[in-house]
Amino acid sequence: MVVNARPAAGGGRWVEISPERLKGWLDGFYGRHDGATENGLTLTGASNGDTATLHPPPGLDAVADVDSLLAGVSRPPRVGLLLARKGALAVGVVDGTHVSTSKVERFYVQGRTAAGGWSQQRYARRRDNQASAAAQKAADLVARVLLPALPDLAALVCGGDRSMVDAVLVDRRLEPLVALRHPHLLDTPEPRLEVLRDAAVAARRVRIHLVP
Structure with missing residues (x-):
């Protein structure tokens, strides 16, 4: 579920995703952009260069890639x-x-x-x-x-x-x-x-x- 969408200082916008919905949101981002490349926790859409930078929840600051993030949110600290x-x-x-x-x-x-x-x-x-x-x-x-x-x-x-x-x-x-x-x-x-x-x-x- 996407909640609290709001403009971000310097451009773009912030959204917040519940851990249970994160995998589905990622699949949707890939689908909307005909795929994407991953650089750490930043996704870049293949079709237009849109980016999504993921910020882990508190306690998971050491997470460095999407797979590790998905594993971490399934076992919240x-x-x-x-x-x-x-x-x-x-x-x-x-x-x-x-x-x-x-x-x-x-x-x-x-x-x-x-x-x-x-x-x-x-x-x-x-x-x-x-x-x-x-x-x-x-x-x-x-x-x-x-x-x-x-x-x-x-x-x-x-x-x-x-x-x-x-x-x-x-x-x-x-x-x-x-x-x-x-x-x-x-x-x-x-x-x-x-x-x-x-x-x-x-x-x-x-x-x-x-x-x-």
Whole structure:
């Protein structure tokens, strides 16, 4: 199944394919282009030079060719999942598409105020303090859930608000997880258990850059 097709910076478009549909999508690409050549994870259509560059899911970064990718997605690795937005966090360990361990939490962070002058400064300081406290509590939860599973994790997949994720991961205890962080940030709504489960499915998809 093709999902979330969207324009790509610099040209072309991104599509995402569920692992179960990847082989069928590849067969379709070959069929539409009267065959194709393979150079690592890049396919080039024989009829018009269209290209499809496949990006493996988190935890399969060492995959270097299409056959290895097909084998890898059939045995998805264990990954950690961290979703964060202002005032909310969801963290879990994912085996395949199953969230085996998880924790979801909300934190109070005051919204912005329209007041000016001294009042605005006071609210801003309070809001910053609340955001810092939320990030610290979030880091505690991430450490509690993910660090015990660290030896078996192939990657850390993050989603939500990048600045909030970064604020959580500055905690020195989480440095081993930062080393596993996958560069692609999942686009997710406010973290909840249902959102965490949906993100576990999304994390397995193969991202493909199509040109044109």
